[in-house]
Amino acid sequence: MPAWPAWIDVHFISLLNGLAIGALLFILAVGLSLIFGMMDVLNLAHGVLFLGGAYTAWWIAGESPSWPRFLAALAVAGAAGALAGTGLSLLVARLARRSHLDQALLTLGLTLIAADALSAAFGDDVHTINPPPGLDDSVSLLGRAYPVYRLALIGLGAVLATAVHFVVERTSLGALIRATVADRHMVASVGVDERRVKLGVFAVGALLATTAGVLGAPVYGARPGLDATALMLALVVVVIGGLGSVRGALIGALVIGEIESLGRAVLSDLASFVLFGALAVVLVLRPRGLFGASTGARS
Amino acid sequence: MTWSRRRAALAPLVALAVLAAAPLVLGDYATAMLSRILAFALLAASLDLLVGVTGLPSLGHGAYFGAGAYAAGWVATHVARSAPVTLVAAAGVAALVALVAGSVAVRARGVFFLMLTLAVGEIVEQLAQSWHGVTGGSDGMYGIPATRLAGVALTDVRWFAWYALGVFAAGIAVLRCIAVSPLGATLRGIRDNEARMRALGYRTYHYKLAAFVIAGGIAGAAGSLLAAQQRLVTPGDLGLATSVPVLLAVIIGGEATLWGPCVGAAIVVVLRDVLGPSLGGHGPLLLGVVFVAVVFALPGGLAHVRSLWRGAAR
Numbered sequence: 001m002p003a004w005p006a007w008i009d010v011h012f013i014s015l016l017n018g019l020a021i022g023a024l025l026f027i028l029a030v031g032l033s034l035i036f037g038m039m040d041v042l043n044l045a046h047g048v049l050f051l052g053g054a055y056t057a058w059w060i061a062g063e064s065p066s067w068p069r070f071l072a073a074l075a076v077a078g079a080a081g082a083l084a085g086t087g088l089s090l091l092v093a094r095l096a097r098r099s100h101l102d103q104a105l106l107t108l109g110l111t112l113i114a115a116d117a118l119s120a121a122f123g124d125d126v127h128t129i130n131p132p133p134g135l136d137d138s139v140s141l142l143g144r145a146y147p148v149y150r151l152a153l154i155g156l157g158a159v160l161a162t163a164v165h166f167v168v169e170r171t172s173l174g175a176l177i178r179a180t181v182a183d184r185h186m187v188a189s190v191g192v193d194e195r196r197v198k199l200g201v202f203a204v205g206a207l208l209a210t211t212a213g214v215l216g217a218p219v220y221g222a223r224p225g226l227d228a229t230a231l232m233l234a235l236v237v238v239v240i241g242g243l244g245s246v247r248g249a250l251i252g253a254l255v256i257g258e259i260e261s262l263g264r265a266v267l268s269d270l271a272s273f274v275l276f277g278a279l280a281v282v283l284v285l286r287p288r289g290l291f292g293a294s295t296g297a298r299s
Numbered sequence: 300m301t302w303s304r305r306r307a308a309l310a311p312l313v314a315l316a317v318l319a320a321a322p323l324v325l326g327d328y329a330t331a332m333l334s335r336i337l338a339f340a341l342l343a344a345s346l347d348l349l350v351g352v353t354g355l356p357s358l359g360h361g362a363y364f365g366a367g368a369y370a371a372g373w374v375a376t377h378v379a380r381s382a383p384v385t386l387v388a389a390a391g392v393a394a395l396v397a398l399v400a401g402s403v404a405v406r407a408r409g410v411f412f413l414m415l416t417l418a419v420g421e422i423v424e425q426l427a428q429s430w431h432g433v434t435g436g437s438d439g440m441y442g443i444p445a446t447r448l449a450g451v452a453l454t455d456v457r458w459f460a461w462y463a464l465g466v467f468a469a470g471i472a473v474l475r476c477i478a479v480s481p482l483g484a485t486l487r488g489i490r491d492n493e494a495r496m497r498a499l500g501y502r503t504y505h506y507k508l509a510a511f512v513i514a515g516g517i518a519g520a521a522g523s524l525l526a527a528q529q530r531l532v533t534p535g536d537l538g539l540a541t542s543v544p545v546l547l548a549v550i551i552g553g554e555a556t557l558w559g560p561c562v563g564a565a566i567v568v569v570l571r572d573v574l575g576p577s578l579g580g581h582g583p584l585l586l587g588v589v590f591v592a593v594v595f596a597l598p599g600g601l602a603h604v605r606s607l608w609r610g611a612a613r
Contacts, residue, residue: 042410044417098598100410101356105550106594108358108543112587120581228539232421235414272426276419280403283415287406 013144014265015258020150022257023157024219028212028230029237030164030249031205037181037244039198041092042104046209047231048114049084053077053213054222055118058127070132070214077210085206089199111227119224126223149218156215161250168246177201181244233260236275240282242289251290311471311558318464322457330456331528335572337460337467338524340564342541343548344474344557345517350546351555352478353510354490355405356413358542359420360518362400365427365537367393367519369434371526372443382448382462386523393519394512396423401511405504408493417542424538439533446527453527463524470517475557477513486510487555544571547590553602562601 032046057065060073088110092103130136131149138145168174180187180197188194213230220226233256241252259278263271282290318337322330342364349355370392371385378384400423404415427434434440445452446462453459477483488496489503497503526532535541544567552563570589575582593600 036410040410042414095594101413102594102598104410104413105546106591109587109590109594112543112583112590114587116581116584116587120584228421229425232418235418239414239418269429269431270426272422272429275425276400276403276422279415279418279422283403283406 011262011265012142013146014262016141016146016154017150018258018261019254020153020157020219020257021260022254023153023161024212024216024253025233025237025257026157026161026250026253027208027215029234029241029253030246031201031208032234033238033241033243033245033249034177034181034201035205036238038177038184038201039092040100041202042100042107043088043202043205044104044107044231045084045088045111045114046206046234047227047229048111048118049081049206049209050213050216050230050234051118051222051227052084052114053081053210053215054129054217054220054226055122055127055213056080056210057129057214057217058222059122061129061132063128064130065132067132067134074211074214077214078207081207081210082203084210085203086199088206089202092202093195093198115224115227122222124224126221128221129217131218153215153219161246164246165250236279238289239279240289242286242291245289245291248289248291315464315468319461322460327456330460332568332572334456334460334463334524334528336565336568337463338521338528339545339548339568340561341467341470341521341524342518343545343552343560343564343567344471345514345521346545347549347552347554347557347560348474348477348486348510348514348517350549351553351560352483352490353486353507354408355507355511356409356546357404357416357514358413358539358546359400359404359416359418359423360514360545361539361541362420362423362537363393363397363515363518364522364525364541364545365532365534366396366423366515367522368526368532368536369427369440369522370519371446371523372440372530372532373433375443375446375526376440380444380447380452382446382453382527385446385527386466386520389523389526390516390520393522394516397512397515397518398508401508401515405507405511417539420542421538424534427534427537434532434534437534439531441531443526443530443532445530459528463528466520466524470520471557471561473513473517478555478557482506482509544586547586547593549600551589551593551597551600553600556602559600559602 028046028050032043035041035043056077057070057073060076061069065073088107091110092106095103095106131147135149135152137148139148139151168177176187176192176197180194184194187197237249237252237256240255241248241250255278256275259274260271263274267274318333321333325333342360346357346360349357349360367389371389374385374388400416400419404412404419407415428437430436445454447453448462451458453462485496485501485506488501489506493503525536545564548563548567549560550563551566552559552561567586570585571582575585578585
């Protein structure tokens with residue numbers, strides 16, 4: 001055994017789990033963050049989109065999915081997510097002259113309807129979904145067995161984070177997105193139809209949420225109530241990382257992933273205190289989150 | 300003018316008398332439903348102190364209701380079954396939880412506040428799920444003994460309804476006193492223009508925190524009614540399953556009116572617990588449809604409709 005500190009050795013698996021959860025949370029939360037940063041719309045339907053993705057995985061791919069079925073589930077969930085995001089964006093736009101609270105409440109009402117429809121369609125049972133073949137094994141890491149699927153999640157999360165970062169920071173489309181986050185009226189006044197930018201970001205954000213649901217299905221399964229948990233974790237990630245920031249979403253997701261995983265391993269019953277504590281510390285020291293823009297996010 | 304003012308003063312007394320007489324007329328089921336409505340209406344009225352009066356839209360108010368319910372249940376099981384003791388314990392514990400959560404949450408405003416209260420409420424629910432030793436975990440806390448008042452166990456639905464009415468009336472009286480007091484005026488000032496209140500020398504953070512703690516304490520008192528009636532508290536009572544309907548009740552009824560949220564609470568409980576089960580358990584669906592309809596078609600809630608109607612009559 002190499003000369004690891006004993007603590008890391010004991011909690012090595014939990015640390016890795018934290019990275020996997022963090023990768024999943026990033027995919028979920030980055031859309032929420034960008035939608036809020038760009039439109040000031042708090043999309044409370046984000047959790048139910050995640051749950052919709054998880055049920056899609058179970059419905060199309062079943063308990064032990066083959067690769068084609070798993071990929072089909074990803075495609076269907078992605079398309080449905082993009083469609084739902086477009087619909088949400090259009091509905092919210094109808095309340096554009098009203099308060100942001102009304103817009104958030106609208107997404108909350110739609111969440112209630114969608115969650116009830118999902119539990120009517122799929123029942124109240126807990127559905128478990130296995131990873132696709134090849135990823136359902138374990139590998140030996142430092143003498144411990146570790147599920148390959150979670151390693152794949154970490155890899156995929158890293159790839160997606162790099163891709164989103166590249167698009168937002170290095171392309172002209174990304175410059176448009178960042179400009180809309182910073183000052184959407186200015187973007188509109190230089191002749192860009194900022195409604196289309198918003199529609200696109202809402203659709204992509206929702207697509208990422210349903211995709212995260214499919215990818216998370218082998219870890220979390222699909223069950224009623226998962227939507228509230230997913231929404232809560234995504235909100236905490238976004239609050240800690242700062243609204244409208246891709247880097248913030250990534251760092252926030254990794255921090256919360258480790259807290260969820262390590263906290264439960266070390267403290268079991270009282271891990272929720274740690275989650276609240278992290279939220280409190282960040283908000284007291286940095287009210288706008290770790291990477292919150294001073295202009296984009298409202299206090 | 301004096302007549303309408305006298306009528307305004309009389310209306311709550313008439314409402315109270317009708318509510319007090321109702322258990323004599325209603326059957327057992329309807330009386331039990333009335334008690335549920337009273338507990339939920341007190342919760343909605345306490346939330347209105349935040350949403351309507353102070354301008355802090357909380358989506359985690361179920362956490363304090365549930366914390367009060369757990370505290371009342373725990374005290375009744377382990378310490379004393381006397382109603383005043385469980386009531387005070389529930390309000391105290393809920394106010395304490397609200398103090399801890401509020402010291403973080405009231406740093407934010409608007410949708411950001413909504414987001415924080417939602418997250419904190421869900422964290423409290425997770426805690427109730429996992430803290431088996433105290434809360435009984437996901438099975439909930441069951442077998443709570445009947446609350447006793449003046450040596451008599453409140454097992455009769457009528458006596459319980461009257462007890463619930465007493466707690467409800469006391470809670471509403473406290474909220475009404477706050478609304479008309481200088482504290483209430485300050486809170487409305489913060490709602491309308493926080494920067495100006497701060498410039499006038501008010502420590503807005505402390506005022507908002509005070510409102511949050513009072514609202515939490517009264518929500519806890521309402522929670523003690525839930526524990527005493529159901530004799531069972533589950534993690535669901537803390538989470539979004541409570542926080543969303545109660546916010547809906549405030550929105551339906553109209554903010555900052557006190558009577559509006561109470562009427563809204565009655566509508567929500569009837570939709571969820573009476574109509575929902577008869578529609579094959581689609582209570583949440585019904586609530587969602589009403590929610591969307593109110594947001595689109597009825598900004599300002601029922602109270603707004605009433606003022607429009609009055610304006611037209613004049």
